Amino acid sequence: MTNALVELKAHLGEVADLSAAAAVLEWDQLTYMPRGGAEARAQASATLAGLTHEKLISQRTGDLLEAAAGETSTSDSDSDEARLVRVTRREYDRQRRVPTSWVGEFTRVSSIATTTWEKAKPASDFALFRPHLERIVAMRREYVEFFAPYDSIYDPLLDGFEPGMKTAEVTAVFSVLRPALVDLVHKIAERAGAVDDRCLQGDFDEARQWDFGVQVLKRIGYDFDRGRQDRSAHPFTTSFSPDDVRITTRFHRDLVASALMSTVHEGGHALYEQGIAPALARSPLANGASHGMHESQSRMWENLIGRSRSFWKVFYPQFQRTFGEFAKVPLETFYRALNKVTPSLIRVEADEVTYNLHIMLRFELELALLQGDLAVKDLPGVWNQKMNDYLGVLPPDDAQGVLQDVHWSGGSMGYFPTYSLGNVISVQLLNTALAQSPSLASDLDRGEYGSLLGWLRENIHRHGAKFESPELLRRITGEALTPQPYIQYLKTKFGEIYGF
Numbered sequence: 001m002t003n004a005l006v007e008l009k010a011h012l013g014e015v016a017d018l019s020a021a022a023a024v025l026e027w028d029q030l031t032y033m034p035r036g037g038a039e040a041r042a043q044a045s046a047t048l049a050g051l052t053h054e055k056l057i058s059q060r061t062g063d064l065l066e067a068a069a070g071e072t073s074t075s076d077s078d079s080d081e082a083r084l085v086r087v088t089r090r091e092y093d094r095q096r097r098v099p100t101s102w103v104g105e106f107t108r109v110s111s112i113a114t115t116t117w118e119k120a121k122p123a124s125d126f127a128l129f130r131p132h133l134e135r136i137v138a139m140r141r142e143y144v145e146f147f148a149p150y151d152s153i154y155d156p157l158l159d160g161f162e163p164g165m166k167t168a169e170v171t172a173v174f175s176v177l178r179p180a181l182v183d184l185v186h187k188i189a190e191r192a193g194a195v196d197d198r199c200l201q202g203d204f205d206e207a208r209q210w211d212f213g214v215q216v217l218k219r220i221g222y223d224f225d226r227g228r229q230d231r232s233a234h235p236f237t238t239s240f241s242p243d244d245v246r247i248t249t250r251f252h253r254d255l256v257a258s259a260l261m262s263t264v265h266e267g268g269h270a271l272y273e274q275g276i277a278p279a280l281a282r283s284p285l286a287n288g289a290s291h292g293m294h295e296s297q298s299r300m301w302e303n304l305i306g307r308s309r310s311f312w313k314v315f316y317p318q319f320q321r322t323f324g325e326f327a328k329v330p331l332e333t334f335y336r337a338l339n340k341v342t343p344s345l346i347r348v349e350a351d352e353v354t355y356n357l358h359i360m361l362r363f364e365l366e367l368a369l370l371q372g373d374l375a376v377k378d379l380p381g382v383w384n385q386k387m388n389d390y391l392g393v394l395p396p397d398d399a400q401g402v403l404q405d406v407h408w409s410g411g412s413m414g415y416f417p418t419y420s421l422g423n424v425i426s427v428q429l430l431n432t433a434l435a436q437s438p439s440l441a442s443d444l445d446r447g448e449y450g451s452l453l454g455w456l457r458e459n460i461h462r463h464g465a466k467f468e469s470p471e472l473l474r475r476i477t478g479e480a481l482t483p484q485p486y487i488q489y490l491k492t493k494f495g496e497i498y499g500f
C-alpha cells in the first residue's frame, strides 16, 4: 500500500476509535446508566462528538484524501482502497458543511432529550418532552440549510441514512405501496375472524423468554463471543467493531412473541455487522451500506424467516416445551396467530401488512414539521387524527401515540422511511437468494440457516459500506428498488392465511 493510503487509514482509524468510544457511552446510557448521570453523560458525549467531527473534517483529512486519490487513480474501482477514498470523500464533503459547534450542541441537546423522553413516555407526558422536541426540530431545520440548495427539505436528512437517495424516490415507492396495502388491509378486515391470536397472550416468564431468544440467536448464527445481549427501553443494535456487536431487547410478560421477534430483528442487524470483512474495520467502510439495507437484513430474519411456517416447524416443538401453555395449541394455530393482521397503535408490535402505514404516517409528519406546516404543539392531535384515518385506531394517550418511538428524541429525522425500504429490499434479496441457490429452500425447511447467512455474507455483509445501497442492490439482483415483489409476497402469504 502507498504512503498516503497508509497514513489516511491510520488517521481514519483514530476517527473510528473516537466514534466507537461515543457508541460505548451511548450503549451504556441506554442500558445501565443511572438516571442521575444524564447531564454528565450528555456533556461527555457532546465533547466526543465534537472531537470526532473536528478530526474528520480537518485539513489533514483533506490533504491525505487528495494524495490517496492520486495514488489510487489507477486502482480497480471496486478495490477496498478506491472505495475507501470515495466513501470518505463523500462523508468528508458532507460533514464539512456542518459546523463542529453545531454537532456538539446537537449531541448535547438530543442526549438530554432522550433521557427526558424516557421519563415522559411512561408518564404519557408530552408537555414534558415538547420543549426538547421543539429544539430538535429547530436544529434539524438549521441543519438542512447547511446543505442548501436542495430539491426537498427532507433530502439532506434522508441522505444521512440512504446515501444517494432522494425524497422523491421514497414518495414514488410509497405511492405504489400505499394503495396496495390499504386494499390488503380491507380484504383482511372482511375476514378478520379467520385468525385468533389469543394463544399469544398470557403471563410468560421473562427468563424463559430470554433463554428461548438466545437459543434462536445462536441458531441463526449470532456469535456471542463477538457480541452480547442486554435490556433497554427500546431495542437496538450497536457496533464498536465487527468483533463487538451488541444487541438489546425488552420483555412484555403478557405477549409471548414480542421480545422474541424483536430479538430476531436485532439479531439480523447484528449478523450484518459481525459479517463485515475484518479488513474494513476501523474505517468508514465498517458500516452497513445504508439504513434501508440494514433493515432489509433485520426484517428478513424477523419476518421472512422468523414469521414463516418453515421456521416454526423447526422451532415449535422446543417452544412448546419451554412454554407449557402451548402443549395443546397446534402449530397451524400458532403460525396464524403470529401473523394476525390487525390495525394497532404501536409500530414495533405491528404486523407485516399494517407496519408500513405506521411508517408513512411518520414520514408525512416529519416532512410537515420540517417544512413548518406543523407545529410541535399540534403534533399529538395530528398524530391521533392520522392514526384514525390510516388505521382506524385512536391512541388513548400519548404514550401509545406520539411518544412511542425513541427516534425523534435522539435527533433522528429522515430515518423512518428506511424501515419500509428495508421491507421492500428484503423480498428482492431473498427472491434472488432462492433463485441462485436451489438447495436454500430445503435448508431453511430443515432449520439450516448457515446457507442463507453464507449467501448474505458473500453478497452483502462482507462489503460493509463499500457500495451505496442502490448499487449493491443492482449488483446482486440486477434491479433497482421496486415494491412489486414485496407486494406480491404479502398478497401470497396473507391471501393464504386469510383465504382470498
Ligand code: ZN
Residues within 6 Å of the ligand: 265, 269, 295, 298
Ligand atoms: Zn431495525
